Amino acid sequence: MERGYIVYMLRLITHIKCLVGTRNTSTVLRGAALRELPCVEDAFLLLDDERIAAYGLMKDIDKQELSNPTVIDARGAFVLPAWCDSHTHLVFAASREEEFVDKIRGMSYEAIAAKGGGILNSARKLQEMPEEQLFEQSLQRLYELIRLGTGAIEIKSGYGLSVQGELKMLRVIKKLKAVSPIPIKATFLGAHTYPLVYRNDHQGYIDLMIHDMLPEIAKERLADYIDVFCEEGFFSPAETITICKAGMMAGLKPKIHANQLHLSGGVQVGVQLGALSVDHLETMDADAIKALAASNTIGTLLPTAAFFLRMPFQPARQLIDAGCAIALASDYNPGSSPSGNMNLVVSMSCIQMKLSPEEAINAATMNGAYAMELGDRLGSITVGKKANLIFTKPIPSLAYLPYAFGSNLVDRVMINGEWIEK
Numbered sequence: 001m002e003r004g005y006i007v008y009m010l011r012l013i014t015h016i017k018c019l020v021g022t023r024n025t026s027t028v029l030r031g032a033a034l035r036e037l038p039c040v041e042d043a044f045l046l047l048d049d050e051r052i053a054a055y056g057l058m059k060d061i062d063k064q065e066l067s068n069p070t071v072i073d074a075r076g077a078f079v080l081p082a083w084c085d086s087h088t089h090l091v092f093a094a095s096r097e098e099e100f101v102d103k104i105r106g107m108s109y110e111a112i113a114a115k116g117g118g119i120l121n122s123a124r125k126l127q128e129m130p131e132e133q134l135f136e137q138s139l140q141r142l143y144e145l146i147r148l149g150t151g152a153i154e155i156k157s158g159y160g161l162s163v164q165g166e167l168k169m170l171r172v173i174k175k176l177k178a179v180s181p182i183p184i185k186a187t188f189l190g191a192h193t194y195p196l197v198y199r200n201d202h203q204g205y206i207d208l209m210i211h212d213m214l215p216e217i218a219k220e221r222l223a224d225y226i227d228v229f230c231e232e233g234f235f236s237p238a239e240t241i242t243i244c245k246a247g248m249m250a251g252l253k254p255k256i257h258a259n260q261l262h263l264s265g266g267v268q269v270g271v272q273l274g275a276l277s278v279d280h281l282e283t284m285d286a287d288a289i290k291a292l293a294a295s296n297t298i299g300t301l302l303p304t305a306a307f308f309l310r311m312p313f314q315p316a317r318q319l320i321d322a323g324c325a326i327a328l329a330s331d332y333n334p335g336s337s338p339s340g341n342m343n344l345v346v347s348m349s350c351i352q353m354k355l356s357p358e359e360a361i362n363a364a365t366m367n368g369a370y371a372m373e374l375g376d377r378l379g380s381i382t383v384g385k386k387a388n389l390i391f392t393k394p395i396p397s398l399a400y401l402p403y404a405f406g407s408n409l410v411d412r413v414m415i416n417g418e419w420i421e422k
């Protein structure tokens, strides 16, 4: 019998100026724990194939190891866990810069939506685009983000707004999962807005999602999560509960767009349902903060959406100081955040929401991973986790990363222990 030899690829990464996020244990970080970001200076990192095998001080390395051909010299880079972006609408048919100009001229997000712009604009464009073309352009966007340091991502539907359209989006996401080097989590967001044909028959659209979309999604295993835009003028708390409960019956865990434009009740609904996360949180009050702090639901902040819509930023300091578990994500979408650059999200969180660099990096790695159930394999430098890593250009300190917000400080990205082509 031919013996099959499994040759594990041991590789030693040396001369790391600072190895960031080194943890023996992995858990969601909340409150004061978000401030702690353990690092090892002048470090080595040992990889075993695609996983982290060990790390430590260069001075403790056996010198003869350094002559090993599989040594990778990090050349004084900072090495961090890759970003874990747990909230994106990366699959869309076209940009919406015309609305960008409308907003500059003073139109509100709601007014643009009311005239058939916004999500409905994206839905019209998606309807016309063949699935293969939608896949190809989404794959290009995915690789753009990976090269910017994203090592795990969640992608939502929500521009289909019909059985055929939502299934088309989720099938594209499934095809992306099949070819992507990074883990992708799929979210069904049929409840993004009411399609024009159902604008006067909300129950009719809810029935369509529950009785026509969800069974096919479950049958083809097209989604991991269910999401609802719980917001005035979109889906009410009661409708959100009905739709999420139907999704949970189909095996999908809830992640909810909550408290973006108003005190929508979405946070309390998410906590009540045991949602993985409630996302946006631009508009919060004491009750919503208290409910979130007392729950295991992660609050995912989307600062580039607040920035792009010229809204007040999320009260991150209050949320963290109240003991909430906070994640950061890009909300990459053509309407409110046409950027998937997590480096910008981290910078903006420090600059505008006064997160420390350590808090922002924890929120964009560890907690982002947990907000899409990947905390067991990504989000920190922990033995056994995947080697999805960011290697920076030469920088003087960790704080320089969010500080120098206009420079791309990502030099190389490693996914599953392999370099990603620049």
Ligand SMILES: N=CN[C@@H](CCC(=O)O)C(=O)O
Binding pocket: 089, 118, 119, 122, 229, 257, 260, 305, 331, 333, 334, 335, 336, 337
């Ligand atoms: N607010 C709802 N959904 C997206 C925006 C979608 C769009 O404008 O196309 C968001 O998270 O900001």
Ligand SMILES: [Zn+2]
Binding pocket: 087, 088, 089, 257, 331, 333
């Ligand atoms: Zn969103």
